[in-house]
Amino acid sequence: MSTSARRPGRPQRGTRTIDREMIGEATVRVLSTLGAGELSMSKIAAELGVRSQSLYHHVSTLSDAVNAARSVLCAAVDLRVFETDDWHESVVRFADTYYLAFSPLRQASSVFFLHRITDPTTLRVYESFLARAERAGLTGAPALQLLLDVEHSVFSLIFEQTSWSTLFSSEAIEQGDFPRLEASLPQRDLGSDAIRARVRKVALSLVRGV
Structure with missing residues (x-):
């Protein structure tokens, strides 16, 4: 029997203890580095240094892993924004914190539109928004529609920021006769601060419209 000690470092594949949150974090990393098109259970397992079979003790499908990732990101959404007395300001601050939570994923955030929401953390964010809307006198379908409109505008601006x-x-453009387009493109400010300003502006416009 060998008495040589295993060298320190990354755990041997299949021996690491994992949980659902770790799977969610690994899924976020895979999405960030490889994109939504390359996401798979084997890639998530490789990121964690375990066998793919180990994941199924905690998530049943790839959709479940995506929900675990969504939970990790939504945990960063600051729900204290709903403590603000001004309803319009609450919505603007919500849009801002939502953008900050999801923007690191860039275009890969589109993956969340392909999988039904099941994780309690995300549902709690939605419930908190609707509870604040109720205090402002907005309930039912109009309140939910406002939430979805704000969320979609955030994802749209994230996509625009990374794909423009x-x-x-x-x-x-240079070879053709498009002088106005050629002059306009370099003027667009797609820095994070500029996009956040647009996120807040759009959110304010949406909440004022209901």
Whole structure:
């Protein structure tokens, strides 16, 4: 029997103790580095240094792993924004904290539109928004629609921020007769501060419209 000690470092594949939160965090990392199209149970397992079978003790499907990732991101949404007395300001601050939670995922955030929401953390965020809306006199379908509109605007701006540079062919614009388009593109400010300002502006417009 060998008495040599195993070298320190990353746990041997299949020996690491994991839980659902760790799977969610690993799923976020895979999405961030490889994108939604490359997400798989085997990639998540490799990120954790375990066998794929080990994941199924905690998540039953890839959709379940996506929900675990959504839970990790939604845990960063600051629900204290709903303690603000001004209803409009609450919605604006909610949009801002939601953007900060999901923007690191960039275009990969589109994966959340492909899987039904099951995780309690996300549902609690939605419930908190609706409870605050109720205190402001907005209930039922209109309140839910406002929530979805704010959420979709946030994801839309995240997508725009990360895809704008590849949306147009600079060569085609330069070779063609498109002077206004050519002059306008460099003027767009897609920095995080500029996008956050737009997130807040759109959210304010939405809440004022109901």
